Amino acid sequence: MTAKSAYQDLQDRFQRMAVFSEAMSVLHWDMAVMMPPGGAEPRSEQLAALKVMHHKMLTDPAVRDLLDASENMALDDWQRANLNEMRRAYIHAVAVPEDLVAASSKSGMECETLWRRAKKQNDFDLVAPALTKLLGLTRQVAQAKAEKLGCTDYDALLDEYEPGGKSANIQPIFDDYAAFLPDFLDQVLSHQEAKSPLPPLKGPFPIETQKRMTRQFAETVGFSFTRGRLDESAHPFSTGYKGDSRITTIYSEDDFSGSLMAVLHECGHALYEQGLPDAWTHQPVGDARGMTIHESQSLIIEMQACRSREFASFAAPILREAFGHQEGLSDENYYRRNILVKPDFIRVDADEVTYPAHVILRFRLEQAMLKGDLTVAELPGAWNEGMTSLLGITPPTDTLGCMQDIHWYDGAWGYFPTYTLGAMTSAQLFQAATEADAAILPAIGKGDFSPLLSWLRTHVHGQGSLLSTDELVSRATGRPLDPEAFKNHLKRRYLSD
Amino acid sequence: MTAKSAYQDLQDRFQRMAVFSEAMSVLHWDMAVMMPPGGAEPRSEQLAALKVMHHKMLTDPAVRDLLDASENMALDDWQRANLNEMRRAYIHAVAVPEDLVAASSKSGMECETLWRRAKKQNDFDLVAPALTKLLGLTRQVAQAKAEKLGCTDYDALLDEYEPGGKSANIQPIFDDYAAFLPDFLDQVLSHQEAKSPLPPLKGPFPIETQKRMTRQFAETVGFSFTRGRLDESAHPFSTGYKGDSRITTIYSEDDFSGSLMAVLHECGHALYEQGLPDAWTHQPVGDARGMTIHESQSLIIEMQACRSREFASFAAPILREAFGHQEGLSDENYYRRNILVKPDFIRVDADEVTYPAHVILRFRLEQAMLKGDLTVAELPGAWNEGMTSLLGITPPTDTLGCMQDIHWYDGAWGYFPTYTLGAMTSAQLFQAATEADAAILPAIGKGDFSPLLSWLRTHVHGQGSLLSTDELVSRATGRPLDPEAFKNHLKRRYLSD
Numbered sequence: 001m002t003a004k005s006a007y008q009d010l011q012d013r014f015q016r017m018a019v020f021s022e023a024m025s026v027l028h029w030d031m032a033v034m035m036p037p038g039g040a041e042p043r044s045e046q047l048a049a050l051k052v053m054h055h056k057m058l059t060d061p062a063v064r065d066l067l068d069a070s071e072n073m074a075l076d077d078w079q080r081a082n083l084n085e086m087r088r089a090y091i092h093a094v095a096v097p098e099d100l101v102a103a104s105s106k107s108g109m110e111c112e113t114l115w116r117r118a119k120k121q122n123d124f125d126l127v128a129p130a131l132t133k134l135l136g137l138t139r140q141v142a143q144a145k146a147e148k149l150g151c152t153d154y155d156a157l158l159d160e161y162e163p164g165g166k167s168a169n170i171q172p173i174f175d176d177y178a179a180f181l182p183d184f185l186d187q188v189l190s191h192q193e194a195k196s197p198l199p200p201l202k203g204p205f206p207i208e209t210q211k212r213m214t215r216q217f218a219e220t221v222g223f224s225f226t227r228g229r230l231d232e233s234a235h236p237f238s239t240g241y242k243g244d245s246r247i248t249t250i251y252s253e254d255d256f257s258g259s260l261m262a263v264l265h266e267c268g269h270a271l272y273e274q275g276l277p278d279a280w281t282h283q284p285v286g287d288a289r290g291m292t293i294h295e296s297q298s299l300i301i302e303m304q305a306c307r308s309r310e311f312a313s314f315a316a317p318i319l320r321e322a323f324g325h326q327e328g329l330s331d332e333n334y335y336r337r338n339i340l341v342k343p344d345f346i347r348v349d350a351d352e353v354t355y356p357a358h359v360i361l362r363f364r365l366e367q368a369m370l371k372g373d374l375t376v377a378e379l380p381g382a383w384n385e386g387m388t389s390l391l392g393i394t395p396p397t398d399t400l401g402c403m404q405d406i407h408w409y410d411g412a413w414g415y416f417p418t419y420t421l422g423a424m425t426s427a428q429l430f431q432a433a434t435e436a437d438a439a440i441l442p443a444i445g446k447g448d449f450s451p452l453l454s455w456l457r458t459h460v461h462g463q464g465s466l467l468s469t470d471e472l473v474s475r476a477t478g479r480p481l482d483p484e485a486f487k488n489h490l491k492r493r494y495l496s497d
Numbered sequence: 498m499t500a501k502s503a504y505q506d507l508q509d510r511f512q513r514m515a516v517f518s519e520a521m522s523v524l525h526w527d528m529a530v531m532m533p534p535g536g537a538e539p540r541s542e543q544l545a546a547l548k549v550m551h552h553k554m555l556t557d558p559a560v561r562d563l564l565d566a567s568e569n570m571a572l573d574d575w576q577r578a579n580l581n582e583m584r585r586a587y588i589h590a591v592a593v594p595e596d597l598v599a600a601s602s603k604s605g606m607e608c609e610t611l612w613r614r615a616k617k618q619n620d621f622d623l624v625a626p627a628l629t630k631l632l633g634l635t636r637q638v639a640q641a642k643a644e645k646l647g648c649t650d651y652d653a654l655l656d657e658y659e660p661g662g663k664s665a666n667i668q669p670i671f672d673d674y675a676a677f678l679p680d681f682l683d684q685v686l687s688h689q690e691a692k693s694p695l696p697p698l699k700g701p702f703p704i705e706t707q708k709r710m711t712r713q714f715a716e717t718v719g720f721s722f723t724r725g726r727l728d729e730s731a732h733p734f735s736t737g738y739k740g741d742s743r744i745t746t747i748y749s750e751d752d753f754s755g756s757l758m759a760v761l762h763e764c765g766h767a768l769y770e771q772g773l774p775d776a777w778t779h780q781p782v783g784d785a786r787g788m789t790i791h792e793s794q795s796l797i798i799e800m801q802a803c804r805s806r807e808f809a810s811f812a813a814p815i816l817r818e819a820f821g822h823q824e825g826l827s828d829e830n831y832y833r834r835n836i837l838v839k840p841d842f843i844r845v846d847a848d849e850v851t852y853p854a855h856v857i858l859r860f861r862l863e864q865a866m867l868k869g870d871l872t873v874a875e876l877p878g879a880w881n882e883g884m885t886s887l888l889g890i891t892p893p894t895d896t897l898g899c900m901q902d903i904h905w906y907d908g909a910w911g912y913f914p915t916y917t918l919g920a921m922t923s924a925q926l927f928q929a930a931t932e933a934d935a936a937i938l939p940a941i942g943k944g945d946f947s948p949l950l951s952w953l954r955t956h957v958h959g960q961g962s963l964l965s966t967d968e969l970v971s972r973a974t975g976r977p978l979d980p981e982a983f984k985n986h987l988k989r990r991y992l993s994d
Contacts, residue, residue, distance in 0.1 A: 016546060023524060023543040030523055034531070038724030039741030046520040049513060053550065227535030244536030 006069035007079065010086055011283060013057060013066075018282035020054045022241050029246050032233045058093045078285055081466045085284030088163060095148040096141050104137040108411030115409035122399040124380055131409060132376045135369055138413050142370060154367050157414030161291040162421070164468050167367065170417050173424070173483050174360045178390060180487060181357055185391075188341050188353055188494045198336055199327040204253040209322050213256065214249060214263045217315070220447045221301055223247070223267045227274060236262040238269035238298075242281055245270035256323065257337065261302055268301030269294060271453065275461025286464045291415065293460065293469055295422025296429060303352050303423065304430035304489075305452060307338040310445035339493060343391040345400040352423060353490055357390040359420040362405075366413055421481070425473060428485035429460065432477035503566035504576065507583055508780060510554060510563075515779035517551045519738050526743050529730045555590045575782055578963045582781030585660060592645040593638050601634040605908030612906035619896040621877055628906060629873045632866055635910050639867060651864050654911030658788040659918070661965050664864065667914050670921070670980050671857045675887060677984060678854055682888075685838050685850055685991045695833055696824040701750040706819050710753065711746060711760045714812070717944045718798055720744070720764045724771060733759035735766035735795075739778055742767035753820065754834065758799055765798030766791060768950065772958025783961045788912065790957065790966055792919025793926060800849050800920070801927035801986075802949060804835040807942035836990060840888040842897040849920060850987055854887040856917040859902075863910050918978070922970060925982035926957065929974040 024047060031043050067087050075083060096104075111130040118127035138157070145156035151166070158165045218230055228245035236259075240246040247266035249259045272288055280286025288294050305311055312335035320329045327333060341351045347358035365382060368374035374382055383402040388394045395401035407415055433455040434440045440451045459476040467475065474480050521544060528540050564584050572580060593601075608627040615624035635654070642653035648663070655662045715727055725742035733756075737743040744763035746756045769785055777783025785791050802808055809832035817826045824830060838848045844855035862879055865871035871879055880899040885891045892898035904912055930952040931937045937948045956973040964972065971977050 019539075019542050019546045022539055023520065023547060026527055026543070027520060027523060030527060034726065036723055036725055036741055038721070038739075042516075042519055042738060042740050045516050046523070049516045050520060224535070226533055228533055229531065241539060242535075243539050244533055 006066045007073055007075065007083065010063070010066045010070060010083070013060075013063065014086055014089075014284055015282045017054055017057050020050055020057070024050050024054070025239050025241065029239050032237065033231045033246075033248060055093060058090060063090055064094075078280065078466060082280070082283050082285035085163075085287070085465050088159075089284060091148045092145065092160060095145045097144070100137065100140055100144065104134070104141055104411060107134045107137050108409075112406065112410040115403065115406070119399050119403045122397045122403075124398040124403060127403070127409065128376050134409075134411060135376060138411060139370055139372075142413075154370055154414060157370075158417065159414075161415050162418050162469065163290050163465075164470070165290070165292070165417070165421075167363075167417075170363065170421065173481070174356070174363060174417070174420070176483050177356050177420075177487075178360050181353075181390065182392070184487075184490070185341070185343065185353060188490075191495055192341060195336070198333060198340070201255060201257070201328040201337070202326050203255065205256040205323050207251045207253060210251050210256045210259060213319070213322050214260050216318070217260060218247075218263055218267050221264060221267050221306070221449045222271055222453050224274070228270060230263065236266055238266040238273075240270070240273065242274060242276060242278070245273055256319075261306070261338075264306045265298045265302040268298035271301065271456070272297035272461055275453075275457045277462050277464045280464050285466060289463070289465050289467070289472060290469055291418035292421040292425055293472065295418055296425035297456070297460065299352075299423050299426040300430050300452075300456070301449075304426055305444050305449070307352075308441070308444060309335050310441050311447075312338060314445055314447045341494065343393050345387070345393065345395045346404055348405075353494060354391055355423065356420040357387075359416050361386040361390055362407075362416040366408065366416065370413065424483055424486040425469075425481055427489040428473065428477050428479075428482060429456075431485050431489070433459075503563045504570055504572065504580065507560070507563045507567060507580070510557075510560065511583060511586075511781055512779045514551055514554050517547055517554070521547050521551070522736050522738065526736050529734065530728045530743075530745060552590060555587060560587055561591075575777065575963060579777070579780050579782035582660075582784070582962050585656075586781060588645045589642065589657060592642045594641070597634065597637055597641065601631070601638055601908060604631045604634050605906075609903065609907040612900065612903070616896050616900045619894045619900075621895040621900060624900070624906065625873050631906075631908060632873060635908060636867055636869075639910075651867055651911060654867075655914065656911075658912050659915050659966065660787050660962075661967070662787070662789070662914070662918075664860075664914075667860065667918065670978070671853070671860060671914070671917070673980050674853050674917075674984075675857050678850075678887065679889070681984075681987070682838070682840065682850060685987075688992055689838060692833070695830060695837070698752060698754070698825040698834070699823055700752065702753040702820050704748045704750060707748050707753045707756060710816070710819050711757050713815070714757060715744075715760055715764050718761060718764050718803070718946045719768055719950050721771070725767060727760065733763055735763040735770075737767070737770065739771060739773060739775070742770055753816075758803070758835075761803045762795045762799040765795035768798065768953070769794040769958050772950075772954045774959050774961045777961050782963060786960070786962050786964070786969060787966055788915035789918040789922055790969065792915055793922035794953070794957065796849075796920050796923040797927050797949075797953070801923055802941050802946070804849075805938070805941060806832050807938050808944075809835060811942055811944045838991065840890050842884070842890065842892045843901055845902075850991060851888055852920065853917040854884075856913050858883040858887055859904075859913040862899075863905065863913065867910065921980055921983040922978055924986040925970065925974050925979060926953075928982050928986070930956075 027043065027047055027050070031039075031047075035043060063086075067083070067090060070083050107130070111127065111134045114127045114130045118124060139153065142153035142156045145159070146153045149156050149159060151159065154167050155165065158167065215225070215230060219225065223230075223245070227243050228240065228247065231246065231248045232250055233248040234250065236247070236249045238245065238247045247263065247270050249262045249266070251259045272294060276288065277286050306315075313331045316329055316331040316334040319334065320326075323329065328337070339351070341353045343354050343357075344350060347355065347362075350358055361383070364386065365374060365379065368382075369376070369379070379402050380398050383398075384394050387401070403409075407413075433452060437451050437455055440455065443449070443451045460472065463472055470480055477485075524540065524544055524547070528536075528544075532540060560583075564580070564587060567580055604627070608624065608631045611624045611627045615621060636650065639650035639653045642656070643650045646653050646656060648656065651664050652662065655664065712722070712727060716722065720727075720742070724740050725737065725744065728743065728745045729747055730745040731747065733744070733746045735742070735744045744760065744767050746759045746763070748756045769791060773785065774783055803812075810828045813826055813828045813831040816831065817823075820826065825834070836848070838850045840851050840854075841847060844852065844859075847855055858880070861883065862871060862876065865879075866873070866876070876899050877895050880895075881891050884898070900906075904910075930949060934948050934952055937952065940946070940948045957969065960969055967977055974982075
């Protein structure tokens with residue numbers, strides 16, 4: 001009876017915290033999408049106040065006692081997994097002394113501010129001291145968490161984004177891809193060059209038409225506007241919660257496709273959130289499994305489904321109808337444009353073949369920096385060397401090199417690998433889905449995403465955080481994450497026709 | 498030292514509560530303006546959680562001790578007024594037992610739901626039992642508060658909206674207007690009829706043009722879009738806080754003027770909030786003085802300034818430019834349209850001459866119901882009798898009669914009088930302002946609101962809640978609220994030309 005009520009008490013507490021987190025997500029969304037400049041200062045106070053409240057609720061000493069009291073209770077699988085997730089959240093919150101949390105958060109804000117200036121002025125020296133300080137504090141945070149979690153320093157940081165993630169498992173997967181890439185990339189580029197030149201897209205593409213189009217395509221992939229919104233912001237993102245998913249994009253008159261693909265990508269994230277198990281809303285086990293699975297869901301919609309030949313043949317006629325007929329919008333040319341490969345300096349603009357190289361570089365560098373094997377002063381050189389070795393191109397400036405991403409400068413270390421783990425996972429999941437249901441791809445060719453969505457609801461979305469990422473992938477696909485699925489997908493798409 | 502820190506502790510606590518209130522106002526705004534239907538349930542949980550947290554902070558037993566400990570401290574005028582406002586908020590929060598708060602809030606929600614149906618179906622009997630129950634609970638709330646505040650039951654409810662307001666002072670003011678109205682209204686209507694018929698406005702008025710216009714006029718009266726937003730919602734409203742004021746309106750293609758005037762009205766509210774004293778942001782004494790002054794600020798912009806002949810001569814050419822030339826938009830006809838008087842059943846559509854009659858009726862009826870002198874069953878009859886006696890028209894249905902407003906049915910009793918007190922106050926303030934600075938009216942005629950705003954900043958906005966409403970009006974105008982100013986304004990505007 002006592003033990004029973006301890007678990008129930010925890011559920012009630014985490015339910016309240018989840019409601020607070022939801023409120024914060026609305027305030028964050030508003031800040032990025034709606035808020036006038038004058039609202040910046042009050043908003044940061046509001047968010048800080050809610051964060052403090054949330055932190056207090058989570059680190060309440062009673063939570064530890066309740067966690068311990070619940071440990072020997074008879075719980076079913078979902079409750080047990082829920083309890084584990086509660087403990088994980090608790091450990092992350094209490095592992096780091098408050099003054100270190102405060103110092104590292106302050107240092108992150110200072111470093112981010114300097115980074116914006118340094119990036120604009122291409123002046124790495126301007127931000128280097130702040131980054132060195134932030135790295136030192138991040139190392140202390142990692143050590144404090146590692147001790148409590150019983151893992152390596154790097155994995156302690158990774159765990160926040162990818163629960164249970166291990167760099168020792170990621171390393172061979174990434175090394176394998178790094179070895180595969182140079183030859184493969186050469187083949188893809190030759191294969192591409194052998195074809196007739198791709199006719200350019202001729203704009204302008206009126207923003208109002210683009211808005212109508214992106215809305216329509218969002219609905220096509222299963223996004224519901226009675227349970228979500230689509231708006232504009234400086235960088236596309238997805239946020240919200242069950243019943244109220246909010247995605248954003250940014251439009252340009254010169255090109256509709258970047259914006260459209262961004263929306264489809266964010267729709268994948270939103271569909272995951274919308275499909276999480278109803279019975280566990282507001283409980284940690286009802287949350288998304290982690291950033292690897294989250295990214296796999298955005299990429300399964302964007303990369304696997306919406307850059308397929310099938311989808312191009314559905315979408316291109318609609319786009320021609322909307323923007324007027326032009327050669328660049330033939331079914332074939334639209335498809336070819338969506339799978340164009342071109343090594344470039346900037347990660348966020350990269351195609352799916354070269355994207356992993358960007359991530360592998362960052363994964364290697366952030367581990368080396370955290371260990372102390374690479375100093376901040378050595379970062380620009382190491383970056384450019386890595387780019388040259390992985391992609392055969394050398395950034396002409398640090399702005400196009402080691403200063404391009406906000407990550408690291410805002411204190412986010414250990415996040416990068418989830419992008420490529422997500423890409424690989426999406427390929428493996430999509431293969432399993434299309435093998436399990438042969439109707440999925442033909443349906444996508446008709447703009448019907450329900451067979452795909454149905455498979456994802458069962459095998460991914462509805463699982464919440466019941467399973468570890470590895471278990472989820474194993475159960476859904478019959479084997480653990482295996483980079484062959486991704487490589488096979490690339491070979492098929494980029495070399496077969 | 499102890500006493501000093503007690504007051505400082507209170508300031509810190511009220512600062513935190515204010516930040517929570519701000520967060521709630523953003524969530525409320527989002528609910529009315531942005532939220533998709535699926536967000537309704539989670540949003541009500543979020544708001545409830547924040548409300549509970551705010552209530553806990555305010556009713557913390559430590560607050561009472563700190564209030565008592567601060568009482569004998571050496572405080573300056575602002576601090577003393579701040580302390581008084583803190584105590585008022587505390588009393589309102591603790592006066593009513595929690596179970597009565599919960600019962601009355603639940604009853605209000607049930608009654609409001611039934612009211613929506615009953616109003617649509619014109620079926621008062623459908624909502625009468627729920628309203629009777631709600632009235633009973635409201636009476637208990639009023640009694641509980643009256644005991645702590647040392648005032649009458651009705652005034653205890655009024656105090657929430659109009660701090661320190663007394664029905665005994667309102668009664669003679671309203672009675673005076675009720676006596677003045679019938680004859681005056683006859684004169685106004687005859688005066689109006691003696692003129693040539695007003696040519697109709699010929700639409701449609703494109704929504705996009707209206708949006709541009711309302712934005713431009715909002716800026717004209719002093720609304721800043723770097724510190725605020727203008728959006729659409731089912732009913733116009735104003736919310737937000739210093740740095741981030743948000744107003745809304747609703748557009749119709751058939752008529753631009755309703756929407757435009759609604760925006761100017763809400764701008765008046767927003768300008769007040771933006772002009773509150775910076776030094777006291779997040780403290781009770783830094784808040785708006787009450788709903789009477791708040792309404793006076795919306796009406797001083799809408800009714801006193803923007804329906805003046807001076808403003809019409811500035812606005813009409815801009816409107817003709819935007820919507821095309823037509824007879825109905827001549828300077829003279831635009832002015833006449835803005836001051837059209839027509840007795841009607843619906844309060845929110847009423848002109849400024851007949852509006853007080855709607856309020857006086859409700860003020861009389863809600864007092865009688867609270868006292869038990871009038872039952873809910875007798876309400877429709879008493880309403881229609883009152884309308885006939887005050888305005889000479891009898892509502893054909895209860896939907897156009899006693900069911901038209903959400904007030905009462907959602908539990909808001911004691912709010913109505915502030916509308917007309919605000920109207921009367923705005924006339925008196927505007928008279929004082931234009932007498933103090935002869936440049937105000939000519940400037941309005943050129944679309945320059947800075948002289949008016951400057952006077953309001955000093956005499957109203959910047960005062961926060963330092964003074965009582967009566968004191969504020971006395972200091973700003975040289976005398977307490979005096980209905981003659983309003984009547985003189987009406988005589989000048991409606992009979993003199």
